[in-house]
Amino acid sequence: MDEKFTIGMIVNNQAGVLNRVAGLFGKRCYNIDSITVGETENQQYSRMTIVSRGDEYTREQVIKQLSKLYDVKKVCLLPEENAISREHLLIKMHIPAEMKAKATEMINSFGGKILDFWDDCVTVEITDSSQMIDEFIHLSARIGILEICRSGCIAMVQGKDSPLTVEDL
Amino acid sequence: MLITGAQILIEELIQHGVDTIFGYPGGTIIDIYDQLLQHQDRIKHVLTAHEQGAVHAADGYARSSGKAGVVLATSGPGATNLVTGIAAAYMDSSPLIAITGNVATSMLGKDSFQEIDIIGVTQQIVKHSFIVKRVEDLANIIHEAFLIATSERNGPVLIDFPKDVQQAVFDYHPRQNIVAPSAPPQPLFLDYNPAVTAIANSKRPYIYCGGGVVRALAGQEVLGLAEKIQAPIGLSMMGLSGVPSSYPLYLGMTGMHGLYAANLLQSEADLLIAIGARFSDRATGNVQEFVKNRTIVHIDIDPAEINKNIHSRIGLCGDIKEILRQLTHRVQAKTNPQWLARIADCRQEQKALTADPQAFDPQNIVSLVHQFCTDDTIIATDVGQHQMWVMQYYPFEQPRTLITSGGLGAMGFGLGAAIGASLANQRRRTVLFSGDGSFGMNLIELTTAVCQRIPLVIILLDNGMLGMVHQLQGRFYGKRFSQTFLDRPTDFARVAQAYGAEGYTVTNLSEFHEALRQAFQLDTPVVIDCKISQDREALPMIPPGSSIKEIILK
Numbered sequence A: 001m002d003e004k005f006t007i008g009m010i011v012n013n014q015a016g017v018l019n020r021v022a023g024l025f026g027k028r029c030y031n032i033d034s035i036t037v038g039e040t041e042n043q044q045y046s047r048m049t050i051v052s053r054g055d056e057y058t059r060e061q062v063i064k065q066l067s068k069l070y071d072v073k074k075v076c077l078l079p080e081e082n083a084i085s086r087e088h089l090l091i092k093m094h095i096p097a098e099m100k101a102k103a104t105e106m107i108n109s110f111g112g113k114i115l116d117f118w119d120d121c122v123t124v125e126i127t128d129s130s131q132m133i134d135e136f137i138h139l140s141a142r143i144g145i146l147e148i149c150r151s152g153c154i155a156m157v158q159g160k161d162s163p164l165t166v167e168d169l
Numbered sequence B: 001m002l003i004t005g006a007q008i009l010i011e012e013l014i015q016h017g018v019d020t021i022f023g024y025p026g027g028t029i030i031d032i033y034d035q036l037l038q039h040q041d042r043i044k045h046v047l048t049a050h051e052q053g054a055v056h057a058a059d060g061y062a063r064s065s066g067k068a069g070v071v072l073a074t075s076g077p078g079a080t081n082l083v084t085g086i087a088a089a090y091m092d093s094s095p096l097i098a099i100t101g102n103v104a105t106s107m108l109g110k111d112s113f114q115e116i117d118i119i120g121v122t123q124q125i126v127k128h129s130f131i132v133k134r135v136e137d138l139a140n141i142i143h144e145a146f147l148i149a150t151s152e153r154n155g156p157v158l159i160d161f162p163k164d165v166q167q168a169v170f171d172y173h174p175r176q177n178i179v180a181p182s183a184p185p186q187p188l189f190l191d192y193n194p195a196v197t198a199i200a201n202s203k204r205p206y207i208y209c210g211g212g213v214v215r216a217l218a219g220q221e222v223l224g225l226a227e228k229i230q231a232p233i234g235l236s237m238m239g240l241s242g243v244p245s246s247y248p249l250y251l252g253m254t255g256m257h258g259l260y261a262a263n264l265l266q267s268e269a270d271l272l273i274a275i276g277a278r279f280s281d282r283a284t285g286n287v288q289e290f291v292k293n294r295t296i297v298h299i300d301i302d303p304a305e306i307n308k309n310i311h312s313r314i315g316l317c318g319d320i321k322e323i324l325r326q327l328t329h330r331v332q333a334k335t336n337p338q339w340l341a342r343i344a345d346c347r348q349e350q351k352a353l354t355a356d357p358q359a360f361d362p363q364n365i366v367s368l369v370h371q372f373c374t375d376d377t378i379i380a381t382d383v384g385q386h387q388m389w390v391m392q393y394y395p396f397e398q399p400r401t402l403i404t405s406g407g408l409g410a411m412g413f414g415l416g417a418a419i420g421a422s423l424a425n426q427r428r429r430t431v432l433f434s435g436d437g438s439f440g441m442n443l444i445e446l447t448t449a450v451c452q453r454i455p456l457v458i459i460l461l462d463n464g465m466l467g468m469v470h471q472l473q474g475r476f477y478g479k480r481f482s483q484t485f486l487d488r489p490t491d492f493a494r495v496a497q498a499y500g501a502e503g504y505t506v507t508n509l510s511e512f513h514e515a516l517r518q519a520f521q522l523d524t525p526v527v528i529d530c531k532i533s534q535d536r537e538a539l540p541m542i543p544p545g546s547s548i549k550e551i552i553l554k
């Protein structure tokens, strides 16, 4: 059965690495729901988070195939039950006067921050799990979305374990 | 010492044990050719007629020696001409190092003359690739490239080398000692018990070997296990030559065009021990049928192969030689008298499929060639029916004596690969089996074979058609033979002569015998154009996606 899963990776921080990773997904017909990359505390390495979907077979293959890439230093699944995962959303909404109160309440209830506002339009940022972001977008659609920009998911395991530290590389 | 990037490359290649490279010069790689001239006593360069010939030659060199093969090409068209060859090496896990020139770093990204992003073009067909942007990184990159190409599961590595970096000067100090490519990784999952139990419980064990056995030279270890548990051995096409065909329970090739007994017995086995094989669709046919009613133990160096195409349940991952030693040590010796009787019966049945010994038939042609060969003769092929006939009828004894394009199935592979294989082995006697279609693709490399004085006998199984595709049209497309007749007046014997090789045309076994006698006396290339019938198909055949139940024998 197809399910969402999240992969965390430490990769060489070099030109072309994103290409190789994305190319592997293309070639093997795996999905990418989202992909994020950022440098780690050690400039030599970047961390990637990929959200994909597939069955058990795909999950196993994705991890094994990624492990074979020269630029991939570490790779692991970040199981939902013990991972902390966050996504960042910027959303520009059109808010008719009569909806203002309702919109403000909704934004507040998601812990949203208003970054920019005009007469009938605001830009809001929200950081939450991808599901909550989905939910917020769903609700906003009833008010009026002008533009959205999602960061893609970033994730880490809970607790003291650090399977994706760069310290030992 | 202060030397240029081009010089560092030469020094590093020599340090890594490279004695021969194959290539073709051009504008962005002149600096390297300049160095090759100066160091010609230390490293030999073989000029081919086309970069494709060079890359196949480097691949043939690698396949036949186990060492990395090196090919050199200029940027742009030189680089793109390598693509098929890199793909062939990738699909068959061959350790190839492809070095391409490129425009100067300041010119990159501007669609400069003969600029191609060859890293991008080849991304999905290399094990890894590098672009050298700073001369100080060069020595490390070359060293890494050799390590990557020749360690674990082997594969091609591309190094893109911009012209200004070739010219840049650097204070180079050769490495004191070259670290040999890392020893094969220690087996990862060390639980042998499930495999041992499966073997103990099995009544009809069958060993199935792939190309990994050839690459790891694990033939003796396979035999050790096979003898201890009385298992027959079948092989994928890439596995051929991995174990000697003189083993009493040797069955030969399985798969789409595998031998009858090898396929039938594989389907009847209750235990399949797959070693260094990746279960390509050409080898398995219908996967559900393939796995039905049997336990599969999969031994491979690449963890990603375990459970990729076949869910095996019992996987042993790591150096197959070591795993086989461990496994053989742990299993109880066993006898399977009923299984042996069944094997004998199937082989008896298979005898009925033998060609009339007088006919000018591919089976007799291959057998006759074999009589002129020794166990170490290198056999190269192109792609098509002729390739299957060689696989079916040639009794390989020594590992790495078969050079063929399996995973990619690239027509035109054979001649370049044969040249490279022979050169990797001090100009060893080599035979190339080709078809009129395949040979036509890259026969320009005859010129290389002649100039390099390769003791190469080329057997053209000339049926005047693109036989393999023709066969599929005949069987599955209502005999609508679209574009598969080669009504061409080409006289291959005279083509050979024009290139400075010998050439014969033969139409029956006795003429062929005489031509072979002459050919094997020469130490230079000979083409023997065998005019064979258009009616002969490559059989047996299990149609793609089918199982043994649908095997076509006649």
Ligand SMILES: Cc1ncc(C[n+]2csc(CCOP(=O)(O)OP(=O)(O)O)c2C)c(N)n1
Pocket: B382, B383, B384, B385, B386, B387, B409, B410, B411, B412, B434, B435, B436, B437, B438, B439, B461, B463, B465, B466, B467, B468, B469
């Ligand atoms: C480069 C390339 N192009 C096309 C094919 C498809 N193909 C496979 S076998 C074959 C026919 C080969 O003809 P020939 O070399 O004469 O050998 P025969 O089958 O007649 O023995 C073709 C066209 C291929 N494998 N490789």
